[in-house]
Amino acid sequence: MAKSQFPLHLLIVEDDIRIAEINRRFVEKVSGFSVVAIATTREEAHEQITCLQPDLILLDNYFPDMTGIELLKWIREEVPESDVIMVTAAKEIHVLKQAMKRGIFDYIVKPVMFDRFKETLLKYKQYKETINKLTCTNEWVDQEGIDRLLGKEPKAKQECHLPKGIDQLTLKKVLLVIQQHKKGLTAEEVGKDIGASRTTARRYLEYLVSTFEIDADLAYGSVGRPERIYRYVNH
Template structure:
């Protein structure tokens, strides 16, 4: 899966720069443009055709909700995550009714932002996989698309086998990307031993959430590396 292309629509240059840096910390994303007003936003949407827009609501020359409605008509293939200081219930409702994938309140907290982008990346990956496999899907798959890991059976405490903890499992799953990581590397990323990481990785392989491949290095024996299932 190629990096998802992101357009930031934000009138405050300092806030836009913070958002850009946050995006660049998350694997699988690339900022392709920054727009500070309606004209720039519409022009860059036409030219860049981004996968995702990070959209503020308050602008001197427009309401971000108007741009969101315009996008639904002109660029329905582009998704939106609202990042705004607007906390009014009506604004939140209109943003969600307009198709916003998520709604984040300023000042932006990186952990919450990271969860949102990971959920969106998961959503895109699953959607592409389902579109390639079959034209119709069941309720379980719809739930996973809409709610992410919370609707994933492997994330439910009641269905996890002995020795598999929900929080550790979520950390392992979040640490995986298309780069491919060994159990030792995943263990270091999440602060666990190699054997613990491997146990969780093999569980994800058994559940169809990850795949394992052999990597042949310059010296030594081949090593199993793990990637998320696309």
């Protein structure tokens, strides 16, 4: 059974108490989170993570008695349900790669800007809301659910990004007509099929060419200018 989600319990692991306090104040500005503790050493971190099992850990990398990567490895072995966001001055690519391999939710480089910090906390909150809903209602997840968990835009939002003059319904009609005529069609023929002008049909056809959904070739007749013939691409 999924545990109660909000507020999300957050633990700060940072040896500089001044920076830890700044991070705490940042967290308090974002609704839905509660800072349950601050750990400044390996011993404190082990004890508090084990006892509190927080939803989310903000983790620095540089400590006098350990590295954040070492602690991250321990977290993955001992408290795998806790998620981690690295908040560190470490810019070395090997540190980033090790952190990513161990499944961090995000990686924020110091000095921390509040807008960037808030953005990732809100994304994490949305992730927890989504995964909790899926956990409560399903034993399995479809592609749409997976895409939401990975922060990808739903299809409806993606459709809003079509260029001006291209609407989704007409675009689907044009693509369907091309799919049904394997030998290809001209813009005029497509326009007649969907009840639109040649100019309108050509605008949609050229858009589909730009997205690699269809191909266009020139056909040379016995008289007049060559015409563009549009054919569906079998992906």
